[in-house]
Amino acid sequence: MGLRKFSLREFLKKNFDFITGILSEVGLTALIMGVALAICLLLVFIKSVF
Amino acid sequence: MKVIGFNLCKFGNIIGALLLVPIIVAVFYKEFDIIPHFLIASSATFILCNVGIHFLRTTKEMELKHALCFAALTWIFCMLLAAIPFWSTGSTGSYLDANFDAMSGFTTTGLSLVRDIDHLPYSINFYRHFLQFVGGVGIIVFSLTILARSEMSSVLAFKGEARELGIRPSIVRTSRIILGIAITFMVLGAVLFTAVGISEGAGVGTSIFDGVNYSMAAYSTGGFAPHSQNMLFYHSTPYEVVALAIFLIGSFNFTFHYAVLGGKRREIFKNIEIRTMFITLTLSTLVISGLLLFSNVYSSSAMLFRKAFFQAASAHTTTGFGTVHPAQIPSLWGSAVMFIMSLIMVLGACANSTGGGIKAIRVGVIAKSFFREIKKALMPKTAWVTEKFHHIETTPLTDTIARGAMLIAVGYIFLFAVGTTVTVLHGYNTSDSMYETASAVGNVGLSSGITSPAMPALLKVTYIFLMWAGRLEIMAVLALMGFAILGLRRGIKK
Numbered sequence: 320m321g322l323r324k325f326s327l328r329e330f331l332k333k334n335f336d337f338i339t340g341i342l343s344e345v346g347l348t349a350l351i352m353g354v355a356l357a358i359c360l361l362l363v364f365i366k367s368v369f
Numbered sequence: 370m371k372v373i374g375f376n377l378c379k380f381g382n383i384i385g386a387l388l389l390v391p392i393i394v395a396v397f398y399k400e401f402d403i404i405p406h407f408l409i410a411s412s413a414t415f416i417l418c419n420v421g422i423h424f425l426r427t428t429k430e431m432e433l434k435h436a437l438c439f440a441a442l443t444w445i446f447c448m449l450l451a452a453i454p455f456w457s458t459g460s461t462g463s464y465l466d467a468n469f470d471a472m473s474g475f476t477t478t479g480l481s482l483v484r485d486i487d488h489l490p491y492s493i494n495f496y497r498h499f500l501q502f503v504g505g506v507g508i509i510v511f512s513l514t515i516l517a518r519s520e521m522s523s524v525l526a527f528k529g530e531a532r533e534l535g536i537r538p539s540i541v542r543t544s545r546i547i548l549g550i551a552i553t554f555m556v557l558g559a560v561l562f563t564a565v566g567i568s569e570g571a572g573v574g575t576s577i578f579d580g581v582n583y584s585m586a587a588y589s590t591g592g593f594a595p596h597s598q599n600m601l602f603y604h605s606t607p608y609e610v611v612a613l614a615i616f617l618i619g620s621f622n623f624t625f626h627y628a629v630l631g632g633k634r635r636e637i638f639k640n641i642e643i644r645t646m647f648i649t650l651t652l653s654t655l656v657i658s659g660l661l662l663f664s665n666v667y668s669s670s671a672m673l674f675r676k677a678f679f680q681a682a683s684a685h686t687t688t689g690f691g692t693v694h695p696a697q698i699p700s701l702w703g704s705a706v707m708f709i710m711s712l713i714m715v716l717g718a719c720a721n722s723t724g725g726g727i728k729a730i731r732v733g734v735i736a737k738s739f740f741r742e743i744k745k746a747l748m749p750k751t752a753w754v755t756e757k758f759h760h761i762e763t764t765p766l767t768d769t770i771a772r773g774a775m776l777i778a779v780g781y782i783f784l785f786a787v788g789t790t791v792t793v794l795h796g797y798n799t800s801d802s803m804y805e806t807a808s809a810v811g812n813v814g815l816s817s818g819i820t821s822p823a824m825p826a827l828l829k830v831t832y833i834f835l836m837w838a839g840r841l842e843i844m845a846v847l848a849l850m851g852f853a854i855l856g857l858r859r860g861i862k863k
Contacts, residue, residue: 340630341553347637348617351647352610355654355682359673362655362662 370856372429373439377446378421380439384450385414387503391454395492403458403492410453437848444837448472451500460484460493462822465829472833474500476840477508477723479592479689479814480832482822486597491578497593498582505589505619505723506551508840510544550626551588558584558615565607587615589723592689592814600679600690606671609679612690620646620686620718622730624761633761641758642719645733650685653713654678660706680815685713687724689814696818704800707817711800711807714815715785725812725839727781730760731774738771780843784810784835791831792819809835 331338388411395403431439448471454460455467466482473480474497483489483497559580566576582595596602600609625643628636637643658677661667667676679692698707717726741756748754756766764770788806793799797819805819809832820832838846 336632337630339634340626340632341557343629343634343637344618344621344626345614347643348614351617351650351682352613352678354647354651355678356670356674358651358655359658359670359678362658362673363668363670366662 371425371427372431373435373442374421375425375427376431376435376439377442378418378425380443381414381418381421381446381450384447385411385418387499388414388451388454390499391492391496394495395490398491400490400492403490406454406457407492407496409457410450413453414450434848434852437845438852441837441841441845441849444472444475444840447475448833448837451475454493454496455483458490458493460489465826466822469829469833470497471500472836473814474591474593475504475507476812476836477501477505477589477591477687477725478809478812478836478840479586480809480816480820480836481593482820482829484822486595494595495578495582498585498591498595501589501591501593502551502555502585505591506544506547508723510547546627547623550623550630554615554618555584555588558587558611561611561615562608565605565611566603569603569605569608571603583612584615587612587688587690588619590616590619590686590688590718590725590812591723592683592691594690598694600692601694606675609675609692613679613682616686616688616690617682620688620722620724622719622760623721625719628761636761639759641733641737641760642729645729645736646685646719649713649716649729649732650682653681653685653709657681657706657709660709661702664703666701680710681713684710684813684815685716686718687714687726687811687813689808691815695816698804698815698817699798699801707800707804710815711803714804714807714811714813715781717811725810727778728842731777734758734766734771734774735778737766738774741766777842777844780847781810781839784838784843788831788835792828795825795828805832806835810839812836812839 388407392404392407395401395407448468451471451474452464452467455470456464460483461467461470462482462484469480469482472478479501481497486494559577562580562583563576566579567573571579579595582593585591586593592599594600594602600612603609622640622642625636625640654677657680658673661677662673667673676692679690682688683690693701702710715726716732717728718724720728720730737756737758741754745752745754757763758766785803785806788810789799789802792802792806797805801817801819804815804817807813808815819828
């Protein structure tokens with residue numbers, strides 16, 4: 320009584336901005352780490368060539 | 370003075386309540402001998418504060434000058450009270466050391482004088498990280514509701530709300546939103562840390578305890594760790610990647626979180642702070658990795674990522690987690706790398722975040738005004754040169770904003786110079802002193818080995834002052850000094 324049936328679709332629809340916002344921020348950190356890793360790989364490559 | 374004292378005592382009751390939280394951990398781990406220490410500290414706080422409230426009761430509302438002094442004194446008041454359990458349980462060698470750790474916790478610095486971290490009671494260890502989380506959330510509330518009211522920090526305002534509302538309603542409303550976002554990321558971090566801990570072979574209990582503590586320290590860009598080896602304890606790349614993700618998120622501006630979580634995802638690419646941090650972090654990673662690679666300190670890209678980038682990101686976001694032992698930094702990395710690390714520690718993270726330092730928005734604004742001046746010099750005298758920057762909304766770069774950013778930057782450089790001089794005068798070499806001072810003033814927590822229980826008492830006091838002044842972005846400290854001088858003058862005249 321008083322409890323509504325939980326709907327995943329409804330939950331995602333209601334919190335779409337919040338969830339995608341969290342994913343976007345995690346994506347941003349992944350981008351920063353990816354660029355850093357690319358720099359490390361590039362430097363090692365340059366050192367091995369010269 | 371009465372209105373500041375009254376509000377300080379009212380706020381003290383919150384600290385009294387927070388001192389009861391570690392008791393839950395003490396009960397869970399059956400550390401019944403630790404419970405009285407927290408009970409005594411909490412009771413002493415409640416008694417002191419309620420006596421203060423009784424004698425200082427006033428209906429007067431706080432003005433900006435009062436709010437700035439209140440904020441500056443709050444950090445000292447909190448330190449003195451929060452230090453009690455560290456001191457009474459013998460976790461630190463003296464009350465001064467306990468104050469050092471309490472200030473380091475509240476300011477989310479991460480430098481520590483606690484003895485034998487690996488054998489601390491669980492509740493005391495949890496308490497250290499809990500202080501950082503509370504301090505991290507507290508500083509955002511402070512910067513959004515009090516600092517944002519001053520003209521110098523006008524660029525930091527939270528949709529102008531802080532100016533329009535009274536201090537109290539603004540604090541209550543903003544605190545709720547900040548706490549909600551902070552807890553979301555903290556829980557997310559704790560789950561990830563725990564999962565990685567279990568997958569790396571640690572026990573479930575240890576993984577959960579470590580996960581919660583590392584997550585609190587990472588989101589608050591604090592740098593305390595439940596093990597003396599800090600991030601080296603797990604020797605795990607996934608653990609370090611999770612830490613990187615959480616402390617990078619913690620170092621972003623709260624208004625940026627608010628905008629992105631509210632659907633403004635384009636802010637990620639347009640925001641001046643994110644752009645500035647991305648550029649400075651990428652450049653510092655390039656230079657530090659290059660120096661360490663070509664001086665044959667590390668030879669693989671994996672080691673460069675885990676050591677050079679991790680430490681650079683930890684320094685830039687003012688976190689203080691380390692994957693290199695502090696004693697190895699001066700001998701292995703050398704003074705050139707230490708100088709760059711000191712520089713990025715002073716530059717710091719984003720404004721309105723848990724991070725410290727000059728802040729990326731000010732660095733971005735200073736860089737833009739620098740380019741504006743060059744453009745002006747190259748254009749004809751009659752040309753009108755304008756510059757804009759984007760932070761939530763596009764704002765024209767005025768002289769007032771540029772002056773405010775530069776004044777704070779000068780203040781940080783002054784503190785850095787004073788701290789370095791004091792450290793050098795104690796007999797430490799210049800690069801070590803710069804590194805340690807930058808760490809204290811930028812609220813970072815990385816160490817070159819100077820910070821230890823054996824360091825001179827004057828240096829401990831200096832670092833406590835630097836952590837405090839750095840955390841309050843100097844302005845509140847200057848306001849407090851001005852208030853004290855004004856009070857003294859009036860006293861002398863009477």
